[in-house]
Amino acid sequence: MTWLSVAFKNLARKKVRSLLTIGGVAIAVAVLVSLLGFDAGYQRALTGNIDKMGYQVLVTAKGCPYEAATLMLQGGGGLRYMDEAIYEKIVKDPRIEKITPQLVATAFDKERQGGQGGVVLYMGIDPSYLALKPWATFKTGGWFSGDEADEAIMGYEVAELEQRLPGDQIFIPNVDKVLKVVGIFNRTGTQDDGVIFLPLKTAQRIFGLPGKLTGIGIKLKDLGTLGDFEEDLYNEPGIQVISMAQVKGTIFNLIASARTMTNAVALIAVVIAVIGVINTILMSVFERTKEIGVMKAIGASRLDIFRIIWMETTLICLIGGIAGDMMAIAGTHAVEFILRRVLPYAPSGQLVFITLRLLGISFIGAVIMGLIAGIYPAFRASSMRPVEAIRLGD
Amino acid sequence: MDDILIKAENISKVYRLPAEVIRAVRDVDLEIRAGEFIAIMGPSGSGKTTLLDILGCLDRISSGKLGILGRDVSRLKESSLVGIRRGNMGFVFQDFLLIPTLTALENVELPLLFARLPSGRRKAIGLLQKVGLGHRMGHLPKQLSGGERQRVAIARALVTSPKILFADEPTGNLDTKSGDQVFHILKGLNQKDGLTIVLTTHNNKLGSQAGRVVYLKDGSVVPREESSLYA
Amino acid sequence: MFRSVLVLLFFANLCANAFAAVGCSLNDPDRDVKRLFPESTGYRTTFVTIKEAGGEALERDIEERLGDKFDTVYESPDVPYAYYTVLKGKDVIGRIHGVNQKGQYGGLQLILATDPAGRIVGFYYQKISSPESAVFRNKAFTDLFKGLSLEDFSAYDVKEGAANEGRVSKIQDPSKNSGEDFRATLRGIKKNLILLDVFLHAPESGLGKEGGK
Numbered sequence: 001m002t003w004l005s006v007a008f009k010n011l012a013r014k015k016v017r018s019l020l021t022i023g024g025v026a027i028a029v030a031v032l033v034s035l036l037g038f039d040a041g042y043q044r045a046l047t048g049n050i051d052k053m054g055y056q057v058l059v060t061a062k063g064c065p066y067e068a069a070t071l072m073l074q075g076g077g078g079l080r081y082m083d084e085a086i087y088e089k090i091v092k093d094p095r096i097e098k099i100t101p102q103l104v105a106t107a108f109d110k111e112r113q114g115g116q117g118g119v120v121l122y123m124g125i126d127p128s129y130l131a132l133k134p135w136a137t138f139k140t141g142g143w144f145s146g147d148e149a150d151e152a153i154m155g156y157e158v159a160e161l162e163q164r165l166p167g168d169q170i171f172i173p174n175v176d177k178v179l180k181v182v183g184i185f186n187r188t189g190t191q192d193d194g195v196i197f198l199p200l201k202t203a204q205r206i207f208g209l210p211g212k213l214t215g216i217g218i219k220l221k222d223l224g225t226l227g228d229f230e231e232d233l234y235n236e237p238g239i240q241v242i243s244m245a246q247v248k249g250t251i252f253n254l255i256a257s258a259r260t261m262t263n264a265v266a267l268i269a270v271v272i273a274v275i276g277v278i279n280t281i282l283m284s285v286f287e288r289t290k291e292i293g294v295m296k297a298i299g300a301s302r303l304d305i306f307r308i309i310w311m312e313t314t315l316i317c318l319i320g321g322i323a324g325d326m327m328a329i330a331g332t333h334a335v336e337f338i339l340r341r342v343l344p345y346a347p348s349g350q351l352v353f354i355t356l357r358l359l360g361i362s363f364i365g366a367v368i369m370g371l372i373a374g375i376y377p378a379f380r381a382s383s384m385r386p387v388e389a390i391r392l393g394d
Numbered sequence: 395m396d397d398i399l400i401k402a403e404n405i406s407k408v409y410r411l412p413a414e415v416i417r418a419v420r421d422v423d424l425e426i427r428a429g430e431f432i433a434i435m436g437p438s439g440s441g442k443t444t445l446l447d448i449l450g451c452l453d454r455i456s457s458g459k460l461g462i463l464g465r466d467v468s469r470l471k472e473s474s475l476v477g478i479r480r481g482n483m484g485f486v487f488q489d490f491l492l493i494p495t496l497t498a499l500e501n502v503e504l505p506l507l508f509a510r511l512p513s514g515r516r517k518a519i520g521l522l523q524k525v526g527l528g529h530r531m532g533h534l535p536k537q538l539s540g541g542e543r544q545r546v547a548i549a550r551a552l553v554t555s556p557k558i559l560f561a562d563e564p565t566g567n568l569d570t571k572s573g574d575q576v577f578h579i580l581k582g583l584n585q586k587d588g589l590t591i592v593l594t595t596h597n598n599k600l601g602s603q604a605g606r607v608v609y610l611k612d613g614s615v616v617p618r619e620e621s622s623l624y625a
Numbered sequence: 626m627f628r629s630v631l632v633l634l635f636f637a638n639l640c641a642n643a644f645a646a647v648g649c650s651l652n653d654p655d656r657d658v659k660r661l662f663p664e665s666t667g668y669r670t671t672f673v674t675i676k677e678a679g680g681e682a683l684e685r686d687i688e689e690r691l692g693d694k695f696d697t698v699y700e701s702p703d704v705p706y707a708y709y710t711v712l713k714g715k716d717v718i719g720r721i722h723g724v725n726q727k728g729q730y731g732g733l734q735l736i737l738a739t740d741p742a743g744r745i746v747g748f749y750y751q752k753i754s755s756p757e758s759a760v761f762r763n764k765a766f767t768d769l770f771k772g773l774s775l776e777d778f779s780a781y782d783v784k785e786g787a788a789n790e791g792r793v794s795k796i797q798d799p800s801k802n803s804g805e806d807f808r809a810t811l812r813g814i815k816k817n818l819i820l821l822d823v824f825l826h827a828p829e830s831g832l833g834k835e836g837g838k
Contacts, residue, residue: 001496001503001513009495162731162754163699171730171754178730178756294491297452298550299480299508302473385472387453390487391443 007311014284021280022320025366028266028273029324033362034335034352035266037328039259041353042346046251049347050244052190054133055100055217057226058242059090059233079104081212082239089236090216095229098219100128103200105207107174120158121195122172124203132217136192141166141183144199150206152179153197156187170196177206189348255343273320274373281313281377292381293389302382309378310371317370321363328362329354398464399558399590400426400449405458407444407613418444420613421458426592428557431584433601434594436610442594443562445610449592450483450560451475463557480509484551486593488563490543492535492550498522498542499531502549509554521549525579541572548579552589559583561593565600577603649723649734650707652751661738661747662711662719669710671832675702675820678827690819693783693812699727706820708832717741722821723751726813729805730754735813739821744774748814757800761810766799775818783812 011018061080087101103124126147130136139159144151154164159181164170168181179198187193204210220226223245230241285292292305300308332352340346407419418441426432426449434442447453448460451467454475460468462478470478492501502518522531525545535543544564551559561580565573577600583589584605593604601607609616651657658668675684684702688694695701709721723736731754738747748770750762760766773792781788786808788794798807824830 001500001507003507005500006493006496006504006507013495160699163696163725163727164731165698168727169730171756173754176756290491291493294485294487294493295504295508296476297450297479297485298505299476299554301476301480301508304508385453387447390452390491391447 003307003311004315007308007315010284010288010308010312011315017280017284018316021276021316022323024273024276025317025320025369026323026327028269029321029362029366030327030331031269032266032365033325033328033354033358034331035262036358036362037332037352037354038262038335038339040355040358041351042255043252044353045347045349045351046248048349049190050248052133052135052188053217053244055098055219056223056244057218057220057229058244059086059216059218059239060214060242062238062240079106079214081209081214084211084213086236086239087213087216090218090233093229093232095220095222095225096218097221098128098132100132100217101126101200101213102129102215102217103203103207103209103212104214105203105209107172120172121191122198122203122207123195124198124200126200129197132219133188133192135186135188137186139184139186141181144182144202147199148201148205149182149199150177150179150202151182151199153183153185154181155185155193155195155197157193158196159184172206175206175208258343270369274369277313277316277370277373278376280316281309281374282380284312285309285377285381288381289384289389292384293386296384296386297390305384306378306382309381310374313374313377314367314370317366317373318363321366324366325359325363329359397428398425399428399462400424401461402449403459403461405448405455405460407441407448407453408456418613419448419455422613422615424449424608424615426558426590428590429584429588430590430592431581431605432592433604433607434592434610435596435598435601435607440610441613442610444613446560446562446592446594450485450558451478452485480505481554482557484554484556484559486544486547486551486559486561486564488566490535490540490547490567492543492546494535497532497534498527498538498546501535501546502553505550505554511554514553518549518553521552522546525549539572540568541575544568544572544576545579548576548583552583556589558590558592561591563594563596565595565597573597573600649704649725649736651709651721651723651736654709657736658709658711658721661721662713665711665713665718667712668721669712671708671710671830672705673708673824673830673832674705678824678830683823683827687816687819687823690823691783691812691816696727699725699732706824708821708824710832711738719746720821722817724813724817724820726809726816728753728755728809729803730756733806733809733813735810735817737814737817737821739774739818742774743818743821744772745770745814745818747771750810753806755800755803755806757803757806760799761803761806763799769796770814775815775822778811778815778818781811781815783808783815786811 061082081103084101087099090096091099105122105124106119107122108119127143130143138153139156141153144153152170154162154170159165162170164181164184166181166183169178170181171178185192198206204212220229226243226245230243233239233241295305295308332354336351339351402422402424404421404423405419406417406421409416409418420441422445434445436442444453448455451462452475454470454472455468458468459466463482465478467475467478492498493504496504499515499518499522502522503513503515506514506518519528519531522528525548527542527545527549530538530542535546538546559580564580565576568576580591580593581603584591595601607618609618654668654670658665675687679686680702684695704725707723710717711719711721719738719740721736721738723734726733726735731752733753734751736749736751737745740746748767750758750767753761755761777792780791781793786804793811796811798804800807824832
């Protein structure tokens with residue numbers, strides 16, 4: 001016989017009560033794991049999304065961003081343009097590793113978004129685009145035949161929607177232009193999947209924007225030079241420099257309030273679980289006053305009693321921790337589904353990212369929770385004087 | 395003189411309640427020698443159980459001097475008393491007080507766990523066989539009769555090889571037949587194994603079979619005649 | 626100012642989600658069912674794939690009846706087809722069903738409304754991307770299909786893009802330069818009618834069991 005079996009048999013005595021308490025602990029642990037997993041997952045997914053943009057710095061034309069976005073949503077142009085000359089100027093900067101110019105144009109297609117009409121994104125690019133996004137590989141077909149060809153490369157999803165294959169035609173409604181599809185990109189999981197790409201010069205021509213760009217994507221050789229680089233561009237008229245690190249920060253700020261709330265929920269769940277455990281063990285200690293007295297009479301020291309009660313509490317939390325971890329793993333998809341509906345911005349990719357390390361930490365956390373919750377009941381039990389416990393316990 | 399196991403000199407036990415002061419044991423002098431079989435008798439409320447608890451180091455005295463195995467325990471705290479109990483004293487209670495979640499065998503093994511003695515399963519089995527329960531070792535207390543439970547309790551009290559066995563009304567909750575059986579076991583332990591036994595009882599028939607009877611009245615030791623109720 | 630990128634990201638993500646919702650289901654079933662069958666009191670939606678309803682053998686059977694091979698990329702057997710069984714009280718008064726069909730400049734979404742006997746009572750393009758989309762959407766053209774049933778299309782050769790005889794042969798291409806979209810429309814409608822017939826008779830589809838026919 002071992003200490004553990006004595007403690008375990010005590011828990012088995014009131015099965016429903018023990019199970020309910022374990023359930024409480026499990027829920028607290030599951031909530032905690034899901035939320036911490038979300039914290040880690042969100043950061044990871046967002047970082048992944050931003051990394052998949054390929055550039056660390058985006059140079060764009062100055063303008064009120066909200067206005068531009070609203071106009072875009074309504075299907076108008078609304079985008080700000082800058083002169084290609086700026087690109088020519090920046091491209092020689094020795095700090096730059098890779099750089100690509102882009103011209104984004106939009107066309108309102110009334111067939112999109114289930115008949116309500118929607119905006120189709122067209123992006124004029126040159127071969128440097130592929131260098132900046134090495135994962136942009138072709139599912140079928142290939143690059144444009146010339147830098148002014150009336151050709152298009154389609155993102156994976158837009159190609160699927162339009163059932164296009166290389167050799168097919170596409171029609172751009174606003175500018176009444178037909179282009180030939182030469183390639184289709186593999187799925188990237190980014191917004192690029194919904195974009196139709198054209199040669200930069202072709203885009204400038206058919207959208208009537210000769211010599212214009214909407215953005216320049218830049219990857220620096222050393223991100224440490226970002227501050228200087230930004231500073232140098234600060235004096236260029238009509239442009240602004242946006243670093244992706246700052247974008248990330250902005251998004252994190254945006255969800256900070258949501259995080260505070262979820263963390264509070266987790267904390268409450270943990271507190272309730274701890275109180276539940278203390279209550280359960282304390283009740284069982286009081287019910288067993290006589291037994292504890294007898295144990296002392298037959299040789300159990302204060303420490304022995306403390307140990308048994310402490311073990312019971314820890315066992316509850318340990319089993320609860322395991323159950324909670326399993327619940328969290330099983331519930332990942334459900335949590336993810338809810339979060340996607342609730343969050344202001346959800347990056348693509350796995351939002352709830354539960355690592356082995358997280359499971360380990362939560363498990364150890366549950367055990368520590370048990371150890372803490374067990375102190376008071378164990379102290380109460382061990383402080384009982386044998387004669388009082390036996391004689392007055394009736 | 396080294397065969398004196400317990401020496402109580404002028405011991406008293408006082409309970410201070412809000413409304414009154416109860417003197418449960420008054421100025422008792424008592425010596426218990428190895429191999430004795432002592433019955434403490436007296437009417438309800440005479441302080442039998444309190445005296446037994448004190449002698450068994452389950453409770454502390456208010457005044458006087460108590461020596462156990464040559465050691466003065468008068469001022470010892472509960473944490474030290476447990477060390478004296480452990481290994482030296484075994485206890486049997488009126489209402490058995492077995493741990494309901496443990497089997498008969500596990501109940502007997504439990505004191506060994508507390509005494510940090512290496513697994514004494516064989517010894518526990520031997521003791522259960524000795525009290526005639528070799529066939530019921532895997533049963534839980536609720537599956538046993540009262541007499542069987544008390545016999546498990548006796549085996550439990552003996553497993554650490556104590557020098558003294560304290561029994562508080564060991565037959566009080568049993569029918570005559572089971573009571574006789576239990577008493578017979580206790581007597582055998584005293585006579586065959588030389589175990590020192592101190593018990594309390596209401597039962598004159600049992601008391602008369604003890605080697606020595608201590609009569610209590612209102613917490614004091616009195617001559618047999620004065621304990622007229624049981625004369 | 627960094628909000629700009631945030632908004633762009635958000636916006637772009639929305640677009641991506643919209644693209645992902647490719648299918649031949651109705652854009653707004655409540656509205657569309659009421660428009661096509663004003664007397665309806667309700668409808669039931671069933672999703673069926675060729676894979677579930679009969680697998681490869683069924684696909685070959687459909688191809689044979691269609692007289693053309695399925696596109697390996699965009700007409701795969703696990704595409705779900707949506708069927709709206711239109712009810713008036715407990716009676717089935719018709720069905721609405723759409724197919725995706727590859728067109729000249731993009732994907733076509735062809736929606737048919739049929740009566741319980743399988744005759745077309747309504748047809749429209751839920752989606753067509755073409756310089757001449759207006760002439761295709763014109764009621765003068767779409768109404769030509771009313772009253773036709775699968776039998777009428779049996780004479781139509783989808784590979785040749787012509788019918789020798791029968792009512793389908795009388796339907797003329799309304800466009801000047803979009804003959805491919807015209808032929809795609811006829812192929813899509815024939816495919817749509819065949820699929821309805823096949824699924825109604827395949828017990829696995831869960832479509833035919835409500836009776837009404």
